[in-house]
Amino acid sequence: MAKRKARPPVPQAVPPAAFLARMRGLLGEADFAAFEAAQTAPVRRGLRLNLLKCRDASAFARIAGFSLSPLPFSPEGFSVEGGDVSGRHPWHHAGVFYLQEPSAMSAVTALDPRPGQRVLDLCAAPGGKSTQIAARLGGQGLLVANEIVPGRAKILLSNLERFGVRNACVYNETPERLCAAFPGFFDAVLVDAPCSGEGMFRREPAAAAEWTPETPAACARRQRAILDWAKTALRPGGVLVYSTCTFAPEENECVVAAFLKENPDFSMEPIPCAFGRPARPDWGGGEPSLELARRIFPQDGGEGHFVARLRMGAGAAAGTARFHAQENGDGMDDAQADVLLRAFFAEQFGEPPYGRPHAAGEVLFLLPEELPALPQGLRLLRAGVCAGRIKSGRFEPTHALYLAAAPGACRRAVDLPLGDARLAAFLHGEQIEADGAAGYIAVLAAGHAVGFGKASGGVLKNHYPRALRTL
Numbered sequence: 314m315a316k317r318k319a320r321p322p323v324p325q326a327v328p329p330a331a332f333l334a335r336m337r338g339l340l341g342e343a344d345f346a347a348f349e350a351a352q353t354a355p356v357r358r359g360l361r362l363n364l365l366k367c368r369d370a371s372a373f374a375r376i377a378g379f380s381l382s383p384l385p386f387s388p389e390g391f392s393v394e395g396g397d398v399s400g401r402h403p404w405h406h407a408g409v410f411y412l413q414e415p416s417a418m419s420a421v422t423a424l425d426p427r428p429g430q431r432v433l434d435l436c437a438a439p440g441g442k443s444t445q446i447a448a449r450l451g452g453q454g455l456l457v458a459n460e461i462v463p464g465r466a467k468i469l470l471s472n473l474e475r476f477g478v479r480n481a482c483v484y485n486e487t488p489e490r491l492c493a494a495f496p497g498f499f500d501a502v503l504v505d506a507p508c509s510g511e512g513m514f515r516r517e518p519a520a521a522a523e524w525t526p527e528t529p530a531a532c533a534r535r536q537r538a539i540l541d542w543a544k545t546a547l548r549p550g551g552v553l554v555y556s557t558c559t560f561a562p563e564e565n566e567c568v569v570a571a572f573l574k575e576n577p578d579f580s581m582e583p584i585p586c587a588f589g590r591p592a593r594p595d596w597g598g599g600e601p602s603l604e605l606a607r608r609i610f611p612q613d614g615g616e617g618h619f620v621a622r623l624r625m626g627a628g629a630a631a632g633t634a635r636f637h638a639q640e641n642g643d644g645m646d647d648a649q650a651d652v653l654l655r656a657f658f659a660e661q662f663g664e665p666p667y668g669r670p671h672a673a674g675e676v677l678f679l680l681p682e683e684l685p686a687l688p689q690g691l692r693l694l695r696a697g698v699c700a701g702r703i704k705s706g707r708f709e710p711t712h713a714l715y716l717a718a719a720p721g722a723c724r725r726a727v728d729l730p731l732g733d734a735r736l737a738a739f740l741h742g743e744q745i746e747a748d749g750a751a752g753y754i755a756v757l758a759a760g761h762a763v764g765f766g767k768a769s770g771g772v773l774k775n776h777y778p779r780a781l782r783t784l
């Protein structure tokens with residue numbers, strides 16, 4: 314592998330004195346001492362396997378050169394040491410793993426999404442929890458991942474594409490507009506709310522610098538508004554998970570207590586995994602069922618999270634979603650897109666096309682089966698997989714199409730070991746050697762697709778997206 318530049322040291326955050334005083338008051342002397350001691354321990358790095366691409370953690374660790382230890386927060390999550398644990402690792406480019414703060418994995422464990430369900434991740438960027446939900450869905454059902462900030466929504470899309478997710482729609486919407494378009498539609502909704510980020514002070518010094526004693530109350534107002542919209546997108550009997558990465562009771566127990574008071578058709582449910590410790594009913598006005606939510610403090614093995622799982626009563630009233638059929642515009646119709654994609658898949662992949670072929674002008678998509686049509690008028694970044702476009706009468710595939718290939722499916726491929734200089738060159742954007750017939754060829758990193766190129770005259774023209782190339 315190419316030699317890596319040493320990374321500059323991460324600046325150390327100084328927790329505000331008022332924050333520490335609050336924590337001392339909340340936790341009491343003994344627990345506060347443990348909290349403070351954990352704050353100075355080395356930061357644990359978390360790695361989550363992409364179950365869509367790899368389920369064998371020992372083989373993964375051996376080949377990737379990592380040492381993995383299980384975490385209590387999620388069965389597919391590990392604390393990681395050794396090797397090149399970074400976004401530059403070829404298997405990171407291939408979407409085989411996601412680097413994530415360990416306790417952040419707990420929210421999807423609490424949500425417990427199952428294949429075939431319709432799931433909404435309402436505050437989704439950069440996609441830590443969306444990629445985990447998609448992996449748990451195993452390609453069946455639907456994930457709607459939404460992010461309000463445009464630039465962050467693009468990063469969310471990029472991470473879902475890297476993970477090879479086929480059955481997601483990515484939106485850049487306000488919670489209000491998104492939920493109004495999907496009334497009563499989802500089996501499960503995750504609100505991983507914007508918060509004061511007290512659990513991220515060590516990793517994000519900016520969060521510590523911005524914090525004031527008034528921040529939690531301001532965040533709580535926004536969180537309650539988001540939850541009010543989130544509930545409208547849930548079907549009766551569905552599950553709502555609320556999570557934050559902050560410690561402030563105002564943003565955790567108090568927000569959930571107020572929600573339960575205003576929505577008697579919702580009730581707290583136990584989380585099917587005993588990470589961290591029970592939440593504190595006395596920090597949320599005394600509602601006893603708050604004890605079913607969980608808190609994770611640094612002394613519990615993660616930077617900090619709060620997770621509550623609520624269920625909507627099965628008899629509650631729900632709205633009905635109304636969708637409109639997609640239009641094709643000029644160019645192919647869906648039947649022609651189907652024929653073209655079948656031929657391309659037969660040549661390139663050992664599986665037929667998945668989803669529903671759809672042509673929008675010159676661009677061809679494989680739409681999620683679970684979404685018969687799309688709501689109109691929303692800022693949609695992607696529905697399903699963008700397969701490619703017709704250019705000068707020929708089909709040109711996308712990077713996302715190769716990343717979404719099932720493991721072992723690429724028929725025409727050059728498979729390079731992780732440390733191979735040609736792999737480093739490809740990820741850097743260079744041409745590499747290619748034997749054999751001309752045409753599109755997948756580039757694999759030890760069995761997993763990282764992208765593709767077009768072979769001609771013994772070389773592979775590089776189609777690795779510029780924005781993703783290593784420097």
Ligand SMILES: C[S@@+](CC[C@H](N)C(=O)[O-])C[C@H]1O[C@@H](n2cnc3c(N)ncnc32)[C@H](O)[C@@H]1O
Pocket residue numbers: 417435436437438439440441442443460461462465487488505506507508535539
């Ligand atoms: C805690 S982060 C989400 C992290 C994400 N779930 C993950 O695991 O990668 C909260 C997100 O909410 C977004 N956000 C900020 N203000 C919002 C608002 N008023 N409504 C909805 N989302 C908002 C932020 O841009 C941010 O991406």
